[in-house]
Amino acid sequence: MAGSYDEWMKEVRAAFGSLDMPMADWHEIGAFDYRSEYDSGVKPNDAALKANRQWWQEWNQSLQQDCRKTRGCWLPRGHQGQCERFSESKA
Numbered sequence: 815m816a817g818s819y820d821e822w823m824k825e826v827r828a829a830f831g832s833l834d835m836p837m838a839d840w841h842e843i844g845a846f847d848y849r850s851e852y853d854s855g856v857k858p859n860d861a862a863l864k865a866n867r868q869w870w871q872e873w874n875q876s877l878q879q880d881c882r883k884t885r886g887c888w889l890p891r892g893h894q895g896q897c898e899r900f901s902e903s904k905a
């Protein structure tokens with residue numbers, strides 16, 4: 815793995831710019847465990863995607879609109895297609 819954790823985080827933040835998520839909510843993503851993603855060699859883009867999905871799952875949950883078909887599915891209730899769990903790789 816090239817680069818330091820700081821550089822890695824910079825790339826993660828950059829990746830957030832291309833995701834469908836209001837930047838004002840960036841700080842709430844701080845609950846995500848970036849360090850362990852970095853330690854396991856996850857690419858910045860993948861870590862950003864994962865954090866984004868976790869954020870959406872928590873957001874949907876707070877609105878009581880989270881998908882109940884699969885535990886950990888980050889898509890909103892009544893979504894089309896298959897369920898997608900944000901923590902797939904950790905399970």
Ligand SMILES: [Zn+2]
Nearest residue numbers: 881883887897
């Ligand atoms: Zn689902």
